Amino acid sequence: MPTPEPELETDRxxxxxxGAEDFEPWAAFSADxxxxxxxxxxxxxxxxxxxxxxxxxxxxxxxxxMFSVIEKATGRWIGRLGPWRPEGWPGTEVGWGLxxxxxxxxxxxxxxxxxxxxxFDALGWTEVVHTIxxxxxxxxxxxxxxxxxxxxxxxxxxxxxxxxxxxWGQSRExxxxxxxx
Numbered sequence: 001m002p003t004p005e006p007e008l009e010t011d012r013x014x015x016x017x018x019g020a021e022d023f024e025p026w027a028a029f030s031a032d033x034x035x036x037x038x039x040x041x042x043x044x045x046x047x048x049x050x051x052x053x054x055x056x057x058x059x060x061x062x063x064x065x066m067f068s069v070i071e072k073a074t075g076r077w078i079g080r081l082g083p084w085r086p087e088g089w090p091g092t093e094v095g096w097g098l099x100x101x102x103x104x105x106x107x108x109x110x111x112x113x114x115x116x117x118x119x120f121d122a123l124g125w126t127e128v129v130h131t132i133x134x135x136x137x138x139x140x141x142x143x144x145x146x147x148x149x150x151x152x153x154x155x156x157x158x159x160x161x162x163x164x165x166x167x168w169g170q171s172r173e174x175x176x177x178x179x180x181x
Contacts, residue, residue, distance in 0.1 A: 015067035025077040088157030091129035129169035143168040
């Protein structure tokens with residue numbers, strides 16, 4: 001069982017479970033049509049609250065969920081990423097979503113690398129996937145930088161039923177071989 005409420009640290013980021021202090025930036029991120037274009041679409045404040053509480057609650061139910069991403073240099077909340085596996089999901093996912101101001105800085109790759117290490121080491125996962133819309137070229141590039149390849153396509157469960165996404169990923173052995181571990 002993973003350590004309750006882990007905090008992961010990279011060179012530039014702190015990854016920690018979401019807290020009440022994250023709601024305002026989370027709501028702004030969720031309302032941003034461009035940032036949410038490939039993440040189910042922009043959401044009003046009430047849905048953003050429900051989404052944040054779902055992710056926070058998954059920590060209690062599953063012992064893991066997505067982390068809030070905090071930029072060390074500024075202390076500000078810049079997104080959410082990490083392990084995610086709702087009921088019916090097509091695999092053990094490490095996903096990411098960052099505010100637009102954080103795009104193009106390598107934060108998704110840096111944070112996802114730490115989250116993948118944690119998922120394999122602390123959670124004992126044997127595979128990590130990333131469900132990505134076929135049109136989301138930027139996330140495909142992140143997946144490639146992580147060493148993932150396109151594995152298959154999958155039908156998503158409700159509330160995304162009918163949507164087919166690309167499933168990128170790799171095994172724990174592939175990850176560790178690439179990282180020299």
